[in-house]
Amino acid sequence: MTSVHCPPSLPKDFDPQAFWTLPPLLADADQRLQRLATDIATDLELLSYPSRTWDYSRHTDSLEVAIIGAGYVGKSAAFGLRRYGLSQVRIFDRCSPGQEGPWRTYARNATLRTPKDVTGGLDWGMPNLNFRRWCAACYGDEYWQQIRYIPRLLWADYLDWYGNILKLPIQYHTDIVDIHWQADEQCFWLQTMHKGMGEIQKARFIIFATGMDCAGGQYVPAIVQTSLPADCYHHTMDTIDFVAMAGQRVGIIGGGASAFDNGIMALQAGAESVDIMIRRPQLPNLNRIRWSEWNGYHRHFIDLPDGMKWAYSLAELRVGQLPPPHTYYQAITHPRLTLYTNAPVNQLNYQKGEVVGQYGELTLRHDVLICGTGFVTDLDAQPELKTLAPYIARWEDRYTPPPGDEHLAMARYPYLGKSLQFTPVSSDYAYLNRCYYLSSGAALLSGYRANLSGLQFALPRVTYDIGRQLFLDHQDEIWAAYNAYDIKEY
Numbered sequence: 181m182t183s184v185h186c187p188p189s190l191p192k193d194f195d196p197q198a199f200w201t202l203p204p205l206l207a208d209a210d211q212r213l214q215r216l217a218t219d220i221a222t223d224l225e226l227l228s229y230p231s232r233t234w235d236y237s238r239h240t241d242s243l244e245v246a247i248i249g250a251g252y253v254g255k256s257a258a259f260g261l262r263r264y265g266l267s268q269v270r271i272f273d274r275c276s277p278g279q280e281g282p283w284r285t286y287a288r289n290a291t292l293r294t295p296k297d298v299t300g301g302l303d304w305g306m307p308n309l310n311f312r313r314w315c316a317a318c319y320g321d322e323y324w325q326q327i328r329y330i331p332r333l334l335w336a337d338y339l340d341w342y343g344n345i346l347k348l349p350i351q352y353h354t355d356i357v358d359i360h361w362q363a364d365e366q367c368f369w370l371q372t373m374h375k376g377m378g379e380i381q382k383a384r385f386i387i388f389a390t391g392m393d394c395a396g397g398q399y400v401p402a403i404v405q406t407s408l409p410a411d412c413y414h415h416t417m418d419t420i421d422f423v424a425m426a427g428q429r430v431g432i433i434g435g436g437a438s439a440f441d442n443g444i445m446a447l448q449a450g451a452e453s454v455d456i457m458i459r460r461p462q463l464p465n466l467n468r469i470r471w472s473e474w475n476g477y478h479r480h481f482i483d484l485p486d487g488m489k490w491a492y493s494l495a496e497l498r499v500g501q502l503p504p505p506h507t508y509y510q511a512i513t514h515p516r517l518t519l520y521t522n523a524p525v526n527q528l529n530y531q532k533g534e535v536v537g538q539y540g541e542l543t544l545r546h547d548v549l550i551c552g553t554g555f556v557t558d559l560d561a562q563p564e565l566k567t568l569a570p571y572i573a574r575w576e577d578r579y580t581p582p583p584g585d586e587h588l589a590m591a592r593y594p595y596l597g598k599s600l601q602f603t604p605v606s607s608d609y610a611y612l613n614r615c616y617y618l619s620s621g622a623a624l625l626s627g628y629r630a631n632l633s634g635l636q637f638a639l640p641r642v643t644y645d646i647g648r649q650l651f652l653d654h655q656d657e658i659w660a661a662y663n664a665y666d667i668k669e670y
């Protein structure tokens with residue numbers, strides 16, 4: 181029976197406005213950032229052993245590693261590779277500087293969804309690179325102590341600073357459109373579009389850090405696409421003119437975090453009402469990601485037998501997505517927002533300028549609809565993988581779930597190795613072991629969900645494996661150099 185969700189009472193001291201308030205920059209922030217930069221330079225010098233690296237690329241004109249995507253995963257991977265002595269590395273991103281990832285585009289959350297101390301291990305063990313140090317330099321450590329969640333725009337600023345302070349090699353405006361293995365050169369050829377010009381980049385290893393929305397992109401239910409004119413609905417990832425929603429009745433399908441974020445934006449813009457409709461009988465209130473934030477789980481999930489990985493992942497999908505508590509409370513306590521449960525979209529019509537929907541047993545009328553229906557995870561739909569995808573092993577190639585536990589989408593997820601590398605459907609495509617997948621499709625089944633919680637455990641596996649393979653590839657040349665070494669100590 182379709183019903184209206186009754187919110188629990190608000191936690192004490194909950195102030196919805198507080199989440200949207202950005203702190204003032206300290207008057208001496210520039211000098212403090214300068215001091216932090218000096219400290220980081222000292223740290224890097226102190227920790228520089230061994231400072232010598234092997235130039236594995238000396239016989240080829242290819243990069244050691246191409247990283248696709250300059251979000252926090254790509255940036256952290258580049259710094260991690262440098263820590264492992266690999267420097268022929270470049271990050272490619274199709275966007276312009278500052279526009280990496282969702283943070284300044286379609287993310288509409290006031291603060292991160294993860295607690296402030298979950299920062300993905302971007303510091304690689306160097307405290308001065310941690311978000312807290314940057315935040316303290318700009319806004320004071322008292323500010324950091326006060327907050328529970330990092331404001332989204334501060335997070336975006338920190339990521340810019342992180343890339344700049346480490347002088348990460350990022351090539352913007354470069355879209356990787358196709359990739360193939362060039363056997364005679366033993367490297368990948370990445371076909372790129374750079375400022376409208378086609379180019380080839382060569383690399384011996386690839387890290388896919390292409391984010392959550394890369395494999396298949398936004399999911400808009402077929403019933404929406406077939407029943408409504410395109411101008412009366414949006415997806416949460418679209419650029420949306422919220423100002424135009426002032427005075428309008430807004431309907432939102434789906435109850436994940438982005439659905440709530442967009443509801444809050446519409447309310448702030450003066451929407452007359454916001455209705456959120458979800459299929460489930462109740463809004464999920466169990467976030468097992470928070471439970472999973474402990475050393476053993478993130479470090480060793482990938483070591484579990486397949487059956488256990490499948491069971492955990494299925495359980496997580498069955499529990500469903502939910503907004504973080506602060507987002508939920510901000511939205512649900514708003515007098516103009518209603519959450520309907522048991523409200524699947526059964527029918528939609530566009531009548532006299534209104535979206536008329538049958539949600540469960542209820543008919544609701546809206547001026548505009550937003551689909552908070554998430555992403556598709558479909559490797560075959562990831563444009564730059566079109567040549568490689570047919571040879572990448574999937575779970576359905578390696579594992580048969582027990583009856584009743586089948587899941588079509590999960591069965592198509594890539595079957596990754598223990599360093600999050602693709603595994604090939606046959607040994608003819610063994611080069612796929614040189615591609616590491618830290619994007620959406622790896623979520624769940626490999627234990628890395630393309631978020632901050634597990635990144636610090638995933639990336640060291642990747643950087644170690646690349647270093648290992650390069651070393652082994654060059655063992656003859658290294659052995660020769662070892663034998664040729666003739667500098668006498670005395």
Ligand SMILES: Cc1cc2nc3c(=O)[nH]c(=O)nc-3n(C[C@H](O)[C@H](O)[C@H](O)COP(=O)(O)OP(=O)(O)OC[C@H]3O[C@@H](n4cnc5c(N)ncnc54)[C@H](O)[C@@H]3O)c2cc1C
Pocket residue numbers: 248249250251252253254272273274275279280281282286287288289291292293294354355356357389390391392393394438564618619630631632633
């Ligand atoms: C709205 C929203 C809020 C989130 N909030 C949180 C949170 O609070 N905590 C948390 O842990 N997680 C959160 N996540 C999940 C996750 O942390 C983010 O999606 C995060 O941005 C992932 O980082 P990333 O580096 O993997 O990818 P992204 O930040 O998405 O960066 C990927 C980059 O790859 C580039 N790219 C993709 N394909 C190509 C190509 N073929 N060629 C060139 N460039 C390409 C894109 O332009 C993009 O800049 C959130 C996700 C969303 C969507």
